[in-house]
Amino acid sequence: MTTTDRPAETGHSPARGTSIFSGRQAAVPTVFDRSVPGRRAGSLPALDVPAVDLDDIIPLAERRRDLPLPELSELDVVRHFTRLSKRNYSIESEFYPLGSCTMKYNPKIDETIAALSGFRNLHPLQPESTIQGALHVIHHIQAQLAEITGLPGVSTQPVAGAHGELTGILMARAAHLKAGRARRKVLIPDSAHGTNPATAAMAGYEAITIGHDRTTGELDFDDFRAKLDDDCAAIMITLPNTLGLFERRIEEICRLAHEVGCLVYCDGANLNALVGNLRPGDVGVDLLHVNLHKTFAVPHGGGGPGGGAICVAASLEPFLPAPVVTRHPDGTYAFDADRPDTIGRVHGFHGNFNAVLRSYAYILQLGSDGLAELGANAVLNANYLKALLADDFQCYVDRICMHEFVLDGRPFREHGVRTLDIAKRLIDHGYHPPTIYFPLIVPEAIMIEPTETESKQTLDEFAAAMIEVAREARETPEIVRAAPHLTPVGRLDEVRAARQPDLRWQPRQAAGQAH
């Protein structure tokens, strides 16, 4: 879940007077308003072939006669895009503490490897004999992920966390049906990611919510026991849960579930908290997806390509999406599509190969010791930052966290300040806001994930900014409520932005027309 609190320039024409932005937009002329009739960014040589009549090619009735595009010089265009690029907020310019999303730094060497021409120029329909290198990568990362998770059956076909979940639950369903068990329910703690109940519903199950223990932040064990029965196909448990906390009774949960033939699905999106230190397969998990883009190295955000590799226990391997990459005794690799119990393909061309490749390079780069250090640092950084904020912010559950923690913004209500205001004010201090109002079980939630790639210095600076905002909230709340003050646009009318998205520049003369 992301909250995009960073306002972006939309190329919106101020002339339209229907802006979703408050106040400041008149001060932001867009490149479109610099249009001068006849101005060009380039010129073409004189025509040296017979001219064709456009009417012969595209019938007049199907052509727009009037296409008022902005007319600009090359420099106008270059400045427009350069200016926009400077307004981008990215992990490569600033700290990005977006809880649950793991906006960590991805080393450049992984980009270099993904751009090697031998990989970049592959065509997905090339004969197997000519893509042995790519198959080697997929086969090896399958083995690496099996080792990391303790679950031997792996497919890198799913391209996102939610996609990995759906793949896994469809596999669980196939396994139950094959055994003649028509189960109807999937148990999901209320501290799960929202994609979990959506996945269960899409796979045809009824999602049954289990509450959480207000003191420990873990699932309500009595509620779990009361709802667990032989109609449960699976329990989907997020580890660490979305409060950033480890479920300490995970082994008992797995044992009790297995006693009634219920499979344990682990949402391992945030495996960066555990990698190298705990293998979910070893504590009884049957299926798990790993978000390659959160745990390893795939630049993400803005809906970019990701990876949601699915890892399963040996008994579930027959149901993996086909084809699976296998290795013949002579050392060559092949796609094995001859798998009678497979749930079928879940994506074309074996998923996002580039995301898999970057993660493979990253795993090799770190090695097993490096991965263990990664997991330890993710946890250390979160606990360090949490401790720095302890005097000024209230934690929803105050105990040692894993890779992230959730603050409860309710104490600021007495000053008329809400979590949204705090998030907006952090923008003025130069930071991307943390995730807010998620998880849903925490009122006024502020969810912070520093990630393992940040230094102590960065965490100290961010904590100082948070503490300053907390002080402002107490002493000058009106400043916080009106934030951000230093951005090109002020607060967005978010409801209107969602209901009436204004995604396209319209020429002035067309103002007021529907688009």
Ligand SMILES: *Cc1c(COP(=O)(O)O)cnc(C)c1O
């Ligand atoms: C991010 C996340 C997901 C969803 O992953 P996508 O790649 O965005 O589909 C699912 N579960 C948890 C716990 C997550 O943090």
